[in-house]
Amino acid sequence: MPSLDGLLDAHQKIMRHTRARHLLDDDQQRRRPFGFTLDDTLHVDFSKHPINDETIELLSQLCQHAGLESKRDAMVAGAAINTAEQRPALHMALRSGPGQRSYSADGEPVSAEVHRVLDQISDFCDSLQSGARRGATGQAFTHVVNIGIGGSDLGPRMVCQALRPYADTGLEVRFVSNVDPSDLENCLADMDPARTLFVVASKTFTTQETLTNAKAARRWLNAGLGLASDDVAQSGAHFVAVTAAPQRAEDFGIQASAIFPFWDWVGGRYSLWSAIGLPIALAIGPKRFVELLSGAHAMDEHFIAAPLDQNIPALMGALSYYYRNYWDAASHAVLPYDQNLEALPAYLQQLEMESNGKSITTAAEPVKAKTAPVIWGAAGTNAQHSFFQCLHQGTDTVTMDMLAAAKSPTQDQEQHQILLANFLAQGRAFLEGQDQALAKTRFLAKGMNDEQAELAAINSQIVGNRHITMMIYPELTPWVLGALIALYEHRVFVQAVLCDINPFDQWGVELGKVLAKEILPALNEDKLVEVDPSTQALMARLKAWQA
């Protein structure tokens, strides 16, 4: 009997000569559904892919064979599935409300503590709203700056932008992440220290960028409020911390009552559901933050319960693995036709590439599969006027997700229809393409002569048969966004299981941190550091320009 790998390989060789457009009319090859809807609110459509019943069958077998169900169940059960760090990965526990599924970490129940912190977040939001909590000069807060990086930045940043139409608390939330001092300076340029609250978010509370920016923020605050430059006590009213290392936050000078905890079993890039989501709650209110959690919980329950061949994250993850390893797809484009989701590609870049950009299996062997693709993208229709040329006529296989809402959050539904027309039209173009003969007809109809039309037609051929998943939803509510993010989280988990890698560690980022600490003194104090000749020469030139 041929191996599953052999079967998939043989299947690809047939499917690469099969047009999805024809499959859409072929009831024999497509007896299954190729679109799935969660709670009539998030519809995921795979029908434009060049896939048939057999593809779904093979992908389901692939998931079974890799033990997806038992690994998923181990994650739900709170086992230490983050093997190299011996920790559970329990982001699902963060969005399971009272009366819903109970979670435990290594046998210890966690749900009560999760709900307690949610109450703490809610109380804190209320205290800002009511004016019970104010700045050092007695003024109410109007602005919040989240200082964090990576998982302590990208999630809340993306969600706050996406849910901007729900931001009615009167608090404007901004984000600073980069250690480049321009980031903080640009952010603070037009702000009033007396009315600004800083949220310092770092799981370890040792992150170099975040601590550096937090100190700079305190200097700015103290200077602006006329406090002593080393003041901690009075400016303390302007700082809260979100961290799994509360003692370090206290050492930094943040009041114990202003520290929001989270836990070892929450990975940074899976943490927006925890107190790392505080800026979200501050922007849209704690009730809507809970709606976001509910949407994610609904997707969790779907992932836990649905059979593999109807399981949306399982199918998305397996499809991605299949394209990566059998179609040589090196990158995946995320294309929200939704301006407020502009930051989604950057968020998913971290989620997927930091989770699955690995080369070592869970058994500490070199991995055989290709792991994470490059994740990239931009909002439509902007992207149509940028890189779509390459998606339509380039030489590589790029897989794509396209997303759109039926209804606009603005009053201008009429203009929104133009957005939707483009969304649907691009889906059609990616599916059908345009052959030379059809193109020539169009150019002749435009009045070109035969020679011109022929040349234009050759240049206008579009192969089509691209690889797009189209996702639609009635409108971008907190619930829908929660479900969507959870979908991607589980998709990443599925890919990891199929590659047999651990998506919850990130050993590869440590080396750079170590080396940066070695180099800093050499830059600042002319100390000799042993580095390679290339780095040495660059450093010398930078210092000469600084002198």
Place this chain on the structure above:
Amino acid sequence: MPSLDGLLDAHQKIMRHTRARHLLDDDQQRRRPFGFTLDDTLHVDFSKHPINDETIELLSQLCQHAGLESKRDAMVAGAAINTAEQRPALHMALRSGPGQRSYSADGEPVSAEVHRVLDQISDFCDSLQSGARRGATGQAFTHVVNIGIGGSDLGPRMVCQALRPYADTGLEVRFVSNVDPSDLENCLADMDPARTLFVVASKTFTTQETLTNAKAARRWLNAGLGLASDDVAQSGAHFVAVTAAPQRAEDFGIQASAIFPFWDWVGGRYSLWSAIGLPIALAIGPKRFVELLSGAHAMDEHFIAAPLDQNIPALMGALSYYYRNYWDAASHAVLPYDQNLEALPAYLQQLEMESNGKSITTAAEPVKAKTAPVIWGAAGTNAQHSFFQCLHQGTDTVTMDMLAAAKSPTQDQEQHQILLANFLAQGRAFLEGQDQALAKTRFLAKGMNDEQAELAAINSQIVGNRHITMMIYPELTPWVLGALIALYEHRVFVQAVLCDINPFDQWGVELGKVLAKEILPALNEDKLVEVDPSTQALMARLKAWQA
């Protein structure tokens, strides 16, 4: 004699087993320079690549063989090198000042007209500064909104953000591009119609997104100023146009004196140097806009004059082609360690992928080479906490550009040194990697037991020997930015010549536009449109949700 293709293939087979770290110490393999500096202001360092003298030799031959010099000279001479559209590509003419190189398009001199429009831009900026030009209610303008998309948006947007420290004109410039009505609504939410000027930028003045947003902007303006909803005359004071189709702008209701022309021979994605750069001039003043042009001109002259083996754009372009076609590099990451250059990757996405995302040669044959890679990236150090895991330990070849300034535009040079330490450290990590033994030593020193340290070390291995070009400059001035952008433009041209494709057309984006116009009536009026079953089903669901 083996072909150049065979030689490059054989060379790659040797070099892929060669460590760049060793080459740095090998005077025999590296007798040439591997770094080049333009005017002691922009230094481009190739020394961390696994390349030697022979690589440079072969790449130079590749350029020669493809006729790069004669094609470059044809571009400079204003020949119709955009063959399929029978037009010159003369963006270099836009930045050649009085007394510098003269350019002609198809034999017609263009430089005088270019300088005339620059004067028009300068006069216009002055008229806003002096208050000679005011809004309909007599108030001075404080805000400018550029409405454009693709090439009429990404360039000026990126430059305005990059040169933010020079924005001292008192005019705040914003950008709206997406047809999604959220984009304009988000932009206008806190703005005062009486003080807002709109720049409507579209080469053809038919771009659906831009015209739709411009009409919505006029409605907002008329409502805000209490004018008749169809007023054009009074609100006209708030509109200027930048276009190669001035008659259409007049038909839209923009005063002839407020129309800034540009020309057929300026491609959209090469147009920020033309009147499309008006928002840049408004933000930083016309003098600094001219400095931007000067930097680009200096790079042009280098590209025109430098021998191929010392020609920075030629080497960058050829290296990119080599990695793409002989190392299977499917994507290229742009990593500015410069927060103000955050939008550079998005800008370069269009520049490169729309130029070179093609499959047809200049002779209208299927192309043999792999053409544009996917261009993506983000600002460092943010990216270190996002996708760097995948760059260090992922399974694919990704080429990279890293950029940094010696000096911060802020006063906080001390914090800037941390940014630079990370920049240099990551370069070192990409070069050297970390072997298992070294990693284990580090973990043992941290107090792990042998078994733990062994496991952690296996997971911490980093191959290194990645493919990075490091670019540094004293500070991000308009001049440096101009030179940098021109460098990338020419790099794209070199790649196109090596692939034998035309980088100046974009036939692949037309189909989607045609199909969107077909679908819109079906969305709005229940008209029947013949589309594939997948599109039909999605449309039905969207309409049901809208009902």
